[in-house]
Amino acid sequence: MARALLTRLHERASPVPVAPVQLSAPAYRQKQTSFHRSPAWSELMKKIEAIIKPFKLEEVRDGLTGLGVQGMTISEVKGFGRQKGHQEIYRGAEYQVDFIPKIKIELIVEADRTQDVLDLIQEKARTGKIGDGKIFVLPVEACQRIRTGESGPDAL
Numbered sequence: 001m002a003r004a005l006l007t008r009l010h011e012r013a014s015p016v017p018v019a020p021v022q023l024s025a026p027a028y029r030q031k032q033t034s035f036h037r038s039p040a041w042s043e044l045m046k047k048i049e050a051i052i053k054p055f056k057l058e059e060v061r062d063g064l065t066g067l068g069v070q071g072m073t074i075s076e077v078k079g080f081g082r083q084k085g086h087q088e089i090y091r092g093a094e095y096q097v098d099f100i101p102k103i104k105i106e107l108i109v110e111a112d113r114t115q116d117v118l119d120l121i122q123e124k125a126r127t128g129k130i131g132d133g134k135i136f137v138l139p140v141e142a143c144q145r146i147r148t149g150e151s152g153p154d155a156l
C-alpha cells in the first residue's frame with residue numbers, strides 16, 4: 001500500500017515528458033547553410049555605403065585606393081536629406097525637385113579598416129555645405145570571389 005502510494009507520488013513528481021530531440025536542423029537553419037559562410041565573417045568584414053556629392057567622387061576614389069582598398073562599386077543615385085532637396089545647389093543651379101543627384105559608393109572592407117575608411121571619406125567628401133552626404137556601415141555575412149571560389153575576407 002505504502003509502496004503504491006510512493007510510486008504514485010513519484011510519478012506525479014516526474015518531469016513532463018519532453019519532445020524527442022530534433023535530429024535534423026530546422027528548415028531555416030538548413031537554408032542558411034546553403035551558402036558558404038562562417039559565423040566569424042560578420043566580425044571580419046563590413047560594408048560601407050557613402051552618399052556623396054558627384055564632383056567629390058575622384059578625390060574620394062583616389063583617397064580610398066591610396067588606403068589600399070581592393071575594390072568598390074559606384075552608382076548614380078538621387079536622394080534628399082533634411083532639407084528635402086530644396087535649397088541645394090547642383091552645378092550652379094538650384095534644384096526645384098525633391099531629389100538631388102548624388103553618387104553612392106559601396107565597398108566591403110576588412111572590419112579593422114572601417115574607421116580609416118570613414119575618416120578618409122569624411123575628409124575628402126566634405127565641403128562644409130549642406131548636402132555633403134552620409135556614410136553608413138552595414139554587416140556582411142559572406143563574400144565569394146567568382147573566379148577562384150575563395151570565400152570570406154580572403155575573397156575581398
Ligand SMILES: Nc1ncnc2c1ncn2[C@@H]1O[C@H](COP(=O)(O)OP(=O)(O)OP(=O)(O)O)[C@@H](O)[C@H]1O
Pocket residue numbers: 051078079080081082083100102129130131132133134
Ligand atoms: N536617412 C537617410 N537614408 C538614406 N539616404 C540618406 C539619408 N539621409 C541622407 N541620405 C542620402 O544622402 C544624400 C545627402 O544627404 P544630406 O547630406 O543632404 O543629409 P542631411 O542630413 O540633409 O545633411 P545636411 O544638413 O548636411 O545637408 C541625400 O541626397 C540622400 O541620397
Ligand SMILES: [Mg+2]
Pocket residue numbers: 080081082083084130131132
Ligand atoms: Mg541635406
